[in-house]
Amino acid sequence: MAARARLERLLAAPSPFADDDGAMRPEVSAALEATDLPRHQYLDRLWAVLVGGRLIVPVAAHALLGRSMPSGSQSVGLSREGPLEVPAHEVHTTDACQDAATLAVSLPDGHIALPVFTSAGAMSRWRSDVRPVPVSPQRAAQVACLSTDQLWVLDPGSRDLRLPRPAVVALAGGESWAPSWRNEPVQAEVRAQLEDVDGVTGVAFGPGEDAELRVFIRIDAAGGRASVARSLEDCQYVMVNPAWGDLIDTVELCPLPA
16 A cells, blocks of 8 residues: 555656657657667767657556565566566655666676666567656666666667666766767877877777777887787776776777887
8 A cells, every 4th residue: 555655646746747648759769760870870869869858767557576675676687588587576666767776677798777768668568567657867867877887778678778878977967978989088088098008109089880989009019919918908907997987888999000
């Protein structure tokens, strides 16, 4: 009864999206369909339209069957090859996003992400036992940063699209996001640190094919393979610094012996 009462208060609370019919916004649909774009341009364009409107998060319409888990996120496995593993937990708070965090999904790389949806239809294809609640992108980002690995997965069950972590972090803090492949201040910081590595004679940047940022490193090969290997190892050490985590999602190093 208490859970039902909390859900009723949640649904009765004033919402800036009270007239939302759950349909996908046309600009989001257009961005999703632009699959002919390179990956980096596709994500850049998609992010811009996602944060300009609303997202939908899943809230359980009732307590799920099984053992109650009163606190902590309960992850749902994300897999295309079998049914989703539905965890036992109790939900319903006064915050729809916080409820959604209890339905977090496990990504193939082991990270935990907040499920967000472009439409009520996309959500119902994922699970039929949850209720769609429209929320602001910033609030969804804030809860993702507090309750998951600072990640969103867009339309799990259909698109399963992991969105860049630095974008979610920036949105949670009310800041705009520029991907590192076109973010000159970030590139300047990376360049300064890499150029301090012995043997590095030049650094350049571009969008990656499978990563957000591709870093081209020119290494003096005069000292032989062992020297080049040491320089590359030192460059890798620079780039695995956790401090880059809020600025660069994923990076690939491309050594160019001089």
